[in-house]
Amino acid sequence: MRKPKGYWTIEKVGELAINCVSRTEFFEKYNAAYSWAQKRNLLDVVCAHMKNKNRKIDRYIYVFEFNDKHVYIGLTWNYNKRIYSHLKHKKKKNSAVYKHIKKTKLLPKFKLLTKEKIDEKIAAKLETMFIKTYRKNGWVILNKTKGGQLGGNNRKWDDKKIKKEALKYQTKKEFKEKASGAYQAALRYNLIDEVCSHMFNKKKPPFYWTEEKLIEETKKYNRKSELKKHSQYVYHRLRELKYLNK
Numbered sequence: 001m002r003k004p005k006g007y008w009t010i011e012k013v014g015e016l017a018i019n020c021v022s023r024t025e026f027f028e029k030y031n032a033a034y035s036w037a038q039k040r041n042l043l044d045v046v047c048a049h050m051k052n053k054n055r056k057i058d059r060y061i062y063v064f065e066f067n068d069k070h071v072y073i074g075l076t077w078n079y080n081k082r083i084y085s086h087l088k089h090k091k092k093k094n095s096a097v098y099k100h101i102k103k104t105k106l107l108p109k110f111k112l113l114t115k116e117k118i119d120e121k122i123a124a125k126l127e128t129m130f131i132k133t134y135r136k137n138g139w140v141i142l143n144k145t146k147g148g149q150l151g152g153n154n155r156k157w158d159d160k161k162i163k164k165e166a167l168k169y170q171t172k173k174e175f176k177e178k179a180s181g182a183y184q185a186a187l188r189y190n191l192i193d194e195v196c197s198h199m200f201n202k203k204k205p206p207f208y209w210t211e212e213k214l215i216e217e218t219k220k221y222n223r224k225s226e227l228k229k230h231s232q233y234v235y236h237r238l239r240e241l242k243y244l245n246k
Contacts (some may be wrong), residue, residue: 013033034137062082070142170199217231218238
């Protein structure tokens with residue numbers, strides 16, 4: 001049924017959004033609430049707790065095909081940037097694609113082999129599969145490696161380490177000042193909203209940390225000291241509400 005004018009408020013919309021794990025689920029279950037938030041540019045606010053499924057560490061698989069049956073297959077989270085690095089960047093001389101262009105004077109055709117970003121581990125396996133398929137079909141592979149290599153995969157700050165570090169802080173400002181490496185990694189891999197979802201944020205809807213959510217958070221730990229160390233905002237909020245001993 002159509003809701004009367006003025007029915008929707010950020011609190012009502014937020015209470016529905018909090019039950020969803022993705023914007024797609026929110027849209028499908030509560031279309032009217034979703035549309036209300038979208039028209040007012042409030043989706044980022046009411047969906048702040050949701051996981052971002054389009055992270056930079058997920059990958060497209062792309063290909064450069066030459067008319068002389070030479071091909072280069074690769075992985076990237078940003079294919080426009082990858083085209084630039086192969087063809088126009090000042091360091092392009094290290095690119096196998098650029099070297100073949102210079103050698104043959106041929107320009108390659110760029111194509112995406114996956115229409116959407118996919119999980120990096122799956123993408124690595126598929127890249128190897130595509131290389132084998134092209135080779136079987138008579139193409140000369142320009143790749144220097146056999147495929148399945150994830151650039152930057154052995155990074156200092158992986159998802160688990162970033163999340164663990166972020167839990168030590170109450171605000172993004174404190175996170176940035178005391179753990180700049182983890183903070184920058186969270187930005188780089190588009191994880192900042194996910195790993196900071198527990199933090200106090202004036203822009204975060206007041207309904208986010210309900211009594212139930214606060215108590216649920218404590219179940220992750222065996223001691224008060226652990227809660228205070230890893231989820232300081234929840235610790236102090238429970239103390240303010242006089243729920244800490246409970």
